[in-house]
Amino acid sequence: MARRGKEFADVLEKFVCIRIVQANSIDLTTFQFDPMLTWAVFFLHADRTVYGRYGTRSGPNRSGDVTDAGFRKAALAALELHRGYPANRESLRGKIGPAPRFKTPREYPSLAHFPAEVDVRASERNHPSCMHCHDLQIAEFNLLRAAKEPIPTGTLWPFPMPDALGLSLDPEERCTVKRVASGSAAEHGGFQVGDELLALEGQPLISVADVQWVLHGAKDGATLAAKVRRGGTEESRSLSLPQGWRRNGDITWRQGTWVFFRPDLRADPVPAEERKRLGLGADAVALRIHGLGAALEAAGFRTGDLVVAVAGRRSGIDSVSQLIEAVAQTTRPGDKLAVTILRDGKELPLEIALP
Amino acid sequence: MIRFAPVLLLLGALAQDKPLHPLQEALSDLDPEGEWHYNNPDAGFAEAKATGKPVLLVFRCTP
Numbered sequence: 001m002a003r004r005g006k007e008f009a010d011v012l013e014k015f016v017c018i019r020i021v022q023a024n025s026i027d028l029t030t031f032q033f034d035p036m037l038t039w040a041v042f043f044l045h046a047d048r049t050v051y052g053r054y055g056t057r058s059g060p061n062r063s064g065d066v067t068d069a070g071f072r073k074a075a076l077a078a079l080e081l082h083r084g085y086p087a088n089r090e091s092l093r094g095k096i097g098p099a100p101r102f103k104t105p106r107e108y109p110s111l112a113h114f115p116a117e118v119d120v121r122a123s124e125r126n127h128p129s130c131m132h133c134h135d136l137q138i139a140e141f142n143l144l145r146a147a148k149e150p151i152p153t154g155t156l157w158p159f160p161m162p163d164a165l166g167l168s169l170d171p172e173e174r175c176t177v178k179r180v181a182s183g184s185a186a187e188h189g190g191f192q193v194g195d196e197l198l199a200l201e202g203q204p205l206i207s208v209a210d211v212q213w214v215l216h217g218a219k220d221g222a223t224l225a226a227k228v229r230r231g232g233t234e235e236s237r238s239l240s241l242p243q244g245w246r247r248n249g250d251i252t253w254r255q256g257t258w259v260f261f262r263p264d265l266r267a268d269p270v271p272a273e274e275r276k277r278l279g280l281g282a283d284a285v286a287l288r289i290h291g292l293g294a295a296l297e298a299a300g301f302r303t304g305d306l307v308v309a310v311a312g313r314r315s316g317i318d319s320v321s322q323l324i325e326a327v328a329q330t331t332r333p334g335d336k337l338a339v340t341i342l343r344d345g346k347e348l349p350l351e352i353a354l355p
Numbered sequence: 356m357i358r359f360a361p362v363l364l365l366l367g368a369l370a371q372d373k374p375l376h377p378l379q380e381a382l383s384d385l386d387p388e389g390e391w392h393y394n395n396p397d398a399g400f401a402e403a404k405a406t407g408k409p410v411l412l413v414f415r416c417t418p
Contacts, residue, residue: 015411018392018399022416027396033414040414046403075411082409117394132416 007068011075015043023131025116028100034159034212035133036254039066043078043206050095051081052206053213056171058161060253065171070207073174077206094203095210097217101140105131108139109146137256141328145259151328153220156257157246157321159212164248165239167191175205189239192230199227200239220244251321260328262355264293267307269318278342283315284308287323289341300350301341308347309340327354 020026023035030048033040034057041054054074056065081088105111114131137158144151162169166184170176175197180186197205200214201224218224218241226237251257267287270278280286287307310317310326317323327337337352392399396412403410 012411014408016392016399016403016406016408017390018396018410018412020394020396020412020414022394023414026414031412031414037414038416042410042412042414044400044403044410044412046400046407046410048400051409078409078411130416133414 008072008075011072011079014079015075016046021130022118023105023133023136024114024118024129025104025106028103028105028136030096032097032100032213033133033209035136035256037133040133040209041071041074043075043081045082045085049085049089049092051078051085051092052095052204053209054207056161056208056212058163059250065208067171069172070174074207077174077204081204081206088204091199091202091204094201094217095213101143105136105139108136108143110139110142111135134255137254138259141256141259145333148332151325153244153246153325154216156325156328157249157251159209159216160246160249162186162208162211162215164245165215165241167239169197169208169211171208174207175211185240185242185245189226189237191226191228191237191239194230195237196229197226198229198234200224215241220246247319247322247325249321250319251324257324257328259355260331261324261352262293262295264296265289265301265320265323265352266291267320270306278306280308281315283318285310285314285317287317287320296352299352300348301339302343305341305343307339308342309338311338
């Protein structure tokens, strides 16, 4: 952005700009963001009050999640919040989360070997002294695994997209509803295409990332208070979060999850009619494999196989992401994962060697 | 305009002489838009306090 910033010159000149190129010594109390982002922006007051975040990544190659127009609108909205500060201070309190486990990344045992600062002469890509943001998620998973603690659902599915609730926002806008899925929590909450989301749980919103931030801290079963602008009028809405709503998301691309399960299985749930034809219940495990890595092929899996049981479970797993969740919650490093597949009408027990 | 040309040239020369942060040099961010603090948030926040401007802080790895 600094280098191709001519089109943002009028915006950037209104800010003091800071660029951080590695995670080695970042302040984890203030800077809580999705560690899988390749580009994350915070807008703040000099006293480190956060006005908002910008930067979203819904999948491995979703470059459309961030746009020039969306960034500009977020920056202008941050300037508006700056003009309203400190009168709006109370509404911004939630923009910083609860105290993190560690104040800086190097306090994680698995990250202690990184230096506090990277030698700038070693600033080339993937230099071993340069801690990446995604290393933080891996460190958190490793710590929980070493302590034999369960992996919280919110840690496995961090910074959920509002799409998990049927609410798709337009990346070209600040926070405008682009689609509402039929039968979704968003539809039940009365959201409509074109609604402009102004605040969620009292926090002013400047971007999709701000919505993700509120969702990141939300509990299953909670009802979030929303303020929307529709046709020039401000209205109150509510968004109820059903149990397990995060589990609709995709975590297979998140490098941190590879601690539990190597990213070499691609499979999708089979449609309801096919389940019925196969004599499987509506909530039965039924994942059709359409892509395999060499290790799984060597273990006997084939493209076209139907996964019907994972670690003895025959229900409640409806995606590879949910399979990873089952692995994270129930296995130890180096375990063998028992998987039953259906091939040519016969069940076949196979095993996956876990990392 | 011509009257101001020497002043503009001098300002241009001063801008050229401003030392680059070593990291800025390493990243080849030789002509960034705006004034950037590289890997030094404390300096950035101090400037924001002094100027009354808000802060835009970017986390971005080396490309």
